[in-house]
Amino acid sequence: MSDEKQQVSRRQFLNYTLTGVGGFMAAGLLISPIRMAIDPVLKGSSGGDLANVGLSVDDITADPQRIDWSVDQVDGWYESEVSRSAWVYKNDNDEIVAFSPVCKHLGCIVSWEGSEQHPNEYFCPCHDGRYYKDGTNVPGTPPLAPLDVYEQEVKDGMLFLGDVIPQGEA
Amino acid sequence: MKWKRSDLQQYVQAKEYIDTILLPLVPIQLSNDEETDKYSAQAEVMSILANGIEKELTGRTMLLPNYNYLKTVDITTEVQRLNNWTVDMQQQPFAHITYITFDSRWKKEEKGLIGNLLWMPAVQTGEIHSKEMQRIIRDQVGQTVELIRSYWN
CATH class of the missing domain: 1.20.5 (Single alpha-helices involved in coiled-coils or other helix-helix interfaces)
Known part of the structure; x- marks a missing residue:
């Protein structure tokens, strides 16, 4: 060896x-x-997924219009289809703005010109909360913050919306 | 708001703003096979409808769990039971107690009820999740919301 x-x-x-x-x-x-x-x-980020809301950019006008769409939401093991809505319009600078219709007071659904006494404002039917066209809450009405804005993107002339971004106290 | 812990915690903080109860009256029965199909479908539609209304009016309306009762029972005996529920709700400052139902038998007993009865005919066209059905329910939600709002003014 x-x-x-x-x-x-x-x-x-x-x-x-x-x-x-x-x-x-x-x-x-x-x-x-x-x-x-x-x-x-x-885990991949689940936020930031933008959904096609089926609205062409050309159809967006200076008058807010309500759009409804649905997204798949995964919550643990439970997957569900959630319907969402937004008020979409073009502001004076020709930028598209999409507001969440959820009232910042207690969560009712606001609508554009929802009250005849208050033209050119968003109106909440529950406690007469009001917001100006730019989403700012009207002082003296119950809401204490402006309407939330949707994260947005324009792809191939179509509007895509994602999560809501709170605007903070005003 | 719904019958959930988080919502009820919020309710106790903001009682003065939430003054409306929404209580679905839903009959159940299992003894007759053909009827089970009809009533379970109606219960599903009622659930979608009630949740839709609650979503629009969350900040002022409390949607309670269904008031269930046996379809075969004499409805007059249910009036007292329902009124007992209502008396308990009225311990809180609820100015508007609204019952919502597809069961037309309640309509005849309306005078004996404490709260407001909203009876509407049940519509059923094919699948519950079909586009057509969704459109009908959305329409019904909108009209019912209008009606509830008219009580507020």
Whole structure:
């Protein structure tokens, strides 16, 4: 027997093997908790998904119009179709604005010119909350913040809307 | 608002704003096979309708869980039970108690009821989730919302 063949002794061989197998087992045990710990990083962002609301940009005028569409919402294991609505118009700078119709007071659905006494304003039927055309709440009415605005994008001449962005107190 | 913990917590904070109860009256029965189809379908439509109304008027309306009763029972015996429910609700400052139902038998007992009865004919065309049905229900929601609002003024 030559010296080279005896470079790995029986003891060393067993040590290497046990360390290797032990390492694999430890890695196997650790991978689940680690994955779980960094789970939020692995998950793709569910926000920012914009949905085609079926409205052509050319049809948007200076008068707010109500549009309804639905999105698939995944809530844990429960997947459901949620209907959403918005009031869409073009402001004086020719920018498209999409308001959420949910009143900032207690959550009723507001409508454009919903009251004959208050033309050119959004009106909430529940407690007479009012908002100006730019979404700002009319002082002295119950709401304390302007209407939420939808995140938006225009692709191929169609309007896409995403999540609502609160406008903060005014 | 609905009969949920989070909504009720909000209700207790903002009682003065929520003055309307919406209570669906829904009959059930299992003894007759043909009838089960009809009444379960009506219950589904009522659930969509009631939730639609609640969504429009969340900030002023409380949608309660269904008032269920046996279809075969004599409706006059239910009047007292329903009134007992209503008396309990009136412990809170609810100015408008509204019952909503597809069961026309309530209409005859309307005088004996404490709250307002909204009876409407049940419409059923094919699948509940069909486009046609959705359009009809949306229309019914809109008209019912108008009616409830007229009581507020």
